[in-house]
Amino acid sequence: MARNTDPVCKMCRREQMKLFLKGDRCFSPKCPIDREALPPGMHGARRSKTSEYGIRLREKQKLKRFYGVLEAQFRRYYQLATRAVGNTGEQLLSILERRLDNVVHRLGFAINRNSARQMVAHGHILVNGKKCDIPSMLVKPGDIIKVKTRDGSLKMARETLQKGAVRIPDFLELTNNQDAPEGRMTRMPSRQDVDERITDIREQLIIEIATR
Structure with a gap:
């Protein structure tokens, strides 16, 4: 069973948002996001403009890391979402919630x-x-x-x-x-049922990069 073994707080710093990957620590003052920690790496403090591709990539990475899925799993869920009836982005979120x-x-x-x-x-x-x-x-x-x-x-x-x-x-x-x-x-989850901690995710941007 494959899994991501990267430091979880490092993932939150990279996405500059709480991904709630470490239990009680995420709600304590030790959370790096609450202390406005910079992105990891020697260039983390550099303020450079993110490209259109980079914006879409970051949205996809946020979603993958929040739900703990790898790229191959994400691709499989995307294929399932494209075959489902309805909005592909909303179907993708529904699959992850299930x-x-x-x-x-x-x-x-x-x-x-x-x-x-x-x-x-x-x-x-x-x-x-x-x-x-x-x-x-x-x-x-x-x-x-x-x-x-x-x-x-x-x-x-x-x-x-x-x-x-x-x-x-x-x-x-x-x-x-x-x-x-x-x-x-009791029923299939909808867009309104997505975890409230990631409701601001822009699934349309994720679908745009997934179609490449």
Whole structure:
């Protein structure tokens, strides 16, 4: 299973926005974005005009890093979005919201998508009663996502739920947060359901660079 092992705070500095990749640190004074840190590299302080291509590239990189997908995965999702009915950009965002690791995070079982990805990969999550260890699996309406009923699995999910740090979107429903945390997808996510921390993403620019 491929994953990005770059320093996560460095990614936020490069995009000059919070990508919420490091859990509680993102909400603490230690966050480099709150301290107005410069982009990484020896030329980070240089103020140069970004080209039209560069603007579109940065939008795509923000989206990929926020959801934790690599280029090959992004290309696959783009192809799925082009074959779907409706606006391609909105369909792309909907597909990313349906990833199992994203759904686990947005149900409040994990503090961030990296933790949710680890929970899924280590077998702590059940989908429709069966273990699923594929973070990129696309959840469908009606699917039930449940934390496995064993002490280690339940402890991680309960701690995050007690913090209440994650707002559950309208397309998901938390059906049980006591004995064994459980939720389900009630409908397909729309543009309005995208994580509020990245609602300013300009998906049309991403589609323009993806068509090259």
